[in-house]
Amino acid sequence: MSDKRILLIIGGGIAAYKSLELIRELGRRGIACRCILTSGGSQFVTPLSVSALSGEKVFTELFDLDDEAEMGHIQLSRSADLVVVCPATADLMAKAVHGHANDLASTTLLATDTPVLMVPAMNVRMWQHAATERNVAQLRSDGVTVMEPDEGAMACGEFGPGRLPQVPAIVAEIERQLDGQGQSSGKGKGALEGTHCIVTAGPTREPLDPVRFLSNHSSGRQGYAIAGALAAEGARVTLVSGPVALEAPRGVDLVKVETARQMLKAVEDALPADVFVSVAAVADWRPARAATKKLKIKGAGSATPSMELAENPDILRTVSNKRKNRPGLVIGFAAETNDVEEHATAKLKRKGCDWIVANDVSGDVMGGTENEIALVTQGGIDRWPRMGKTDVARRLAQKIAEALGGSDDDVKLAAE
Template identity: 60%
Template sequence: MSEAKADPKRVLLIISGGIAAYKSLELIRLLRRQGVGVRCVMTKAAEQFVTPLSVSALSEDKVYTDLFSLTDEAEMGHIQLSRSADLLVVAPATADILARMANGNANDIATTVLLATDKPVMAAPAMNVRMWTHAATRANIATLQQRGVEMIGPVEGDMACGEFGFGRMSEPAEIAAAVMARLDTPGTQKAAQTGPLAGRSAIVTSGPTHEPIDPVRYIANRSSGRQGHAIAEALARAGAQVTLVAGPTRLADPVGVETVHVETAQQMLDACLAALPADIAVCAAAVADWRVSGKAEQKLKKDSGALPTLTLAENPDILATLSRQGPTRPRLVVGFAAETEAVLEHAIAKRKRKGCDWILANDVSEGTGTFGGDNNRIHFIDQNGHDDWPESTKAEVAQNLARKIAEHFAKDSS
């Protein structure tokens, strides 16, 4: 007698009225491809950006837009609608709907189902950078997070208004990955150990490091952490138990991942060593090569009459340290090489110098948009040579890497 198939996971997607609403169409498509049932609620403002017909065609379900529709209430009341899904996702989550959620408003169908639900809620904020940094929005976000609402992004980038900064909605692939990870992790449990990396443990580093000059200033770089966070999430979705060691970023902690927050390179190394032993280490962080030797205990004053002299000291080499042979060396160590010229040549030399197994090289020179951007172009390098991956989103790069790691361990154990 064959086993009955498990019921498919169901998501109630709430689309609010922002220019990023067009991304909701791709999000629906990605979730449906994963076998997730998607039912949609749209605000009146959302209908100014995408049509209910388009949303219905992609979700293959009715779209709910009116709180006072007698037909809808007879077929499925808003209370039942709010509880019929495994997860509620608000994407895009405008400043307006986040404010109404924080205040417990129920003045349309979107906020009513959010107030009536007893299921987990995720939100992908999308708004102008000034709205995102406004004290009211920050307070609303803090309130919602205290209530258990999980934030996906936002990220830094160009906006429809012509400005640049944080507030841009995460890409659909990143939101879909976060949703799939959340669906696999009911409550606060970690990712279900059913994927190709089940039983494996991984350490992933991500983001920049901040090396203090004085209590106010620091040395840093332009890394957003988006690639490292995506890799941590992809490995967790593949079944690995993941520890993410994250430098200072504005990204939400990935779902199903244990995240350790650090500031400096030394703190990042200490956290990595504390997470050993591990099967996999992926060093995606852009670690500062140098720190100030003997940081000032008080703020350096510009009116002191003399320019300060900064003496630099070399930071610990996290990739080389994890790559050293020994009983605690991960079975697979993967590094990144962020280069601005002679990318392939420098990366090949770096792999040999550091002693890691694989290197993923990318061009971060000005104009590429790699640092802080949505896309990445990878040169994959191992002991057998190199392979040029086509330009793709950072979420897709992460998925490709997770798949390659799974294949490596499958081949290793056969």
């Protein structure tokens, strides 16, 4: 990467401060960074701090004779291997869509013939507004790569999608763009174009009676994020989901189920597939006999009712050991509270799958917005730093694309 250079456009918004960390991380990887600081961005970071980290002059004004004499805006727009807009505000994206050229940033975007990567950050309502959705769709249609924002608490006090992705995820996407390995969402055909992926997500509910059930705390966020990331890479995705309060990602075929047995049937009905990702927190046990009427307390002193349990089908093992229609890549999740990697390695062998994504759920992972995982394969353990679940999903989708493309030597793919 030592010969690579990016042009970073820093938009206005509280997330602009993360651009300083991004510049530093890119510098550590030998990627040179020249910067345009918008007037909005300068409300949050200073030209001096940007220049100190990048080691380059910072450009701010379109009509600056010194800047134009040194490097005109046309040359500036074409002097890099990649143009990165971070944070990409709703305003900057709207200007790019409509071809506005009323400041240095928008003029540069209009004049460039260099690939463009936009990293959005804005209020959740702005991100979900119909105008922004149209603009993002148009940018992707025009060949601009637009990353999906993270979901979580925002500086404005609201919660939802719209947060700037974690810096490691942005750096990984920049490196992928510069390497030319695969294609990301919105930039022509995706790296998983022509593949079929099945993803399970959320909990299952096993009925005790008509109003009660056995379940767990799974929110489905990680599974839904993975389904969305795979779809963004061009895959046809079937998402088999237990009961959650989430909307299906765009471009995903959603199949809703309640119980573990229903989930297994839906997965088998969706086969054949190239990839199976078993993210769902499936109940291991169910009541052997569910009551047809609501169970009643019989009064003080009455005996505590007993319950006989029956074992649920093991969906991951069933799919892993299929002789017909086994997906080429079968991935399981191991949610553990202790000895995470040891349990995950044992599960990889016991289930017969190709990968295990292991995570510690002793904290706030279930229902939370972040995850810290270790990818366990036949070749060893790849430990990832703690990051947003959206970032985990994107990184996993990239790993899957590499494996299906034959570039991951650590993975042993089973023959169909």
